């Protein structure tokens with residue numbers, strides 16, 4: 001068994017070439033990833049393998065091959081110790097309708113080994129922390145979706161774990177409810193020092209909430225990096241110009257002129273889209289101040305109007321676009337694995353298939 005004290009400081013989760021194969025589906029495919037303390041987002045479409053990974057990390061399902069450690073503990077041998085130290089908020093509704101939140105969370109605290117008085121005290125504190133007050137004495141069956149999600153979060157936190165796995169905690173919530181849940185998740189780490197692994201298919205949510213984002217698709221790791229790296233300001237310029245009578249295709253003329261001057265020019269999807277569908281936007285890799293001057297002078301030389309020239313930020317959604325562009329032919333989806341579009345926070349969607 002690995003030494004939990006030394007591993008904890010650097011990583012809370014380590015997987016090496018972790019695979020899970022079902023008879024007709026490969027849910028995880030040689031996934032190697034290190035996750036540090038903090039709030040980490042695990043993003044992937046429906047069927048990407050998120051829930052399967054969580055079940056393996058909790059020691060609830062065996063991997064087909066590879067290894068995984070949580071808080072320095074081996075998932076194949078130390079499942080029960082891992083479950084003592086890790087809280088788990090499952091994706092699906094799993095709450096008994098006939099008992100109150102207080103009764104249910106006290107029960108879960110007792111199951112985690114807390115003595116009766118401590119279980120009651122911790123339950124009261126935790127339910128207050130997630131924003132349930134008088135309602136906590138009413139049967140859960142009458143709760144709204146948002147209240148049920150809070151109860152699920154409370155039972156994951158009640159035994160004061162070092163790490164929590166939150167599987168799609170914003171599922172079924174309206175925008176205000178989502179914002180409240182995301183705020184709670186950030187406070188779990190900020191106020192209590194509990195590390196969080198939170199799954200979502202909403203990229204914008206993770207962008208706002210997490211320190212680090214791990215992206216998986218079809219059970220494979222697409223990318224693992226800090227949220228800042230995903231969204232950093234790049235040296236890429238977005239340029240939009242007007243057409244004129246002399247230059248009815250101003251964008252095309254500018255592109256040709258810039259390429260003639262040795263500048264790399266792409267459209268929104270790295271050249272994969274037509275200019276018309278990319279909204280007449282050109283992207284130019286800026287080598288320095290001189291690129292700005294060159295664009296300005298070229299636009300002026302062509303007699304075009306410069307509508308926009310701005311630095312652009314990478315969005316997490318680009319991970320999927322880049323991956324698509326890198327694939328000459330898209331990888332076949334695992335049998336039975338639906339490929340839902342990724343939704344961005346602003347309601348936009350990006351299909352990774």
Ligand SMILES: Nc1ncnc2c1ncn2[C@@H]1O[C@H](COP(=O)(O)OP(=O)(O)OP(=O)(O)O)[C@@H](O)[C@H]1O
Pocket residue numbers: 022023025026027044045046047048049050051052053091168334335336337338
């Ligand atoms: N017990 C099982 N038997 C067979 N196939 C399974 C089983 N559990 C999961 N799968 C398949 O493994 C793939 C990954 O599923 P998983 O639930 O991990 O995805 P996910 O990313 O959590 O998606 P979702 O958000 O929809 O739950 C899917 O194709 C799913 O159908």
